[in-house]
Amino acid sequence: MSAPSTTMGPVEWIAIAFPGPRLADALAPALAELVRSGTVRLLDALVVHTSVDGAVTVSELEDEDGPAFEAVDGEVLELxxxxxxxxxxxGLEPDTTTLVLVWEDRWAATFGEQVAGMHGVLLAHDRLPHADVERALGAALTDEVPA
Incomplete structure (x- = not known):
């Protein structure tokens, strides 16, 4: 059996806004599966509530009402x-709930170990907007269909 990876994958943060005063419980299983499968390691998770009158409150994910998010295993590193x-x-609209996550992309750690072992250096990293990728894929599929 090989030793567990000690290389850390890229760490990212995201903020996802939802309408209404609380996170939907239906989100919890998808987030829990990302952590359970080892795809990501959750390093921090906060929830920002913006009331109808614009008042802002911040809480830890684990402090959200109800048991749904108890299955999400993560750390609170205060990043x-x-x-x-x-x-x-x-930038939030009134009556929204925003989930802010910091996670390590564990799926990239093994690849990163290989790159580092070959003295490779990351030169650039960015995310492509989803709409741009969909447009390119749509164009590629259209070009592949014989006329």
């Missing part, structure tokens, strides 16, 4: 600071 939360909250 998200007050300035980060203020920046997220500034």
């Amino acid at each position: 998200i600071n007050d300035d980060d939360m203020a920046a997220v909250a500034a």
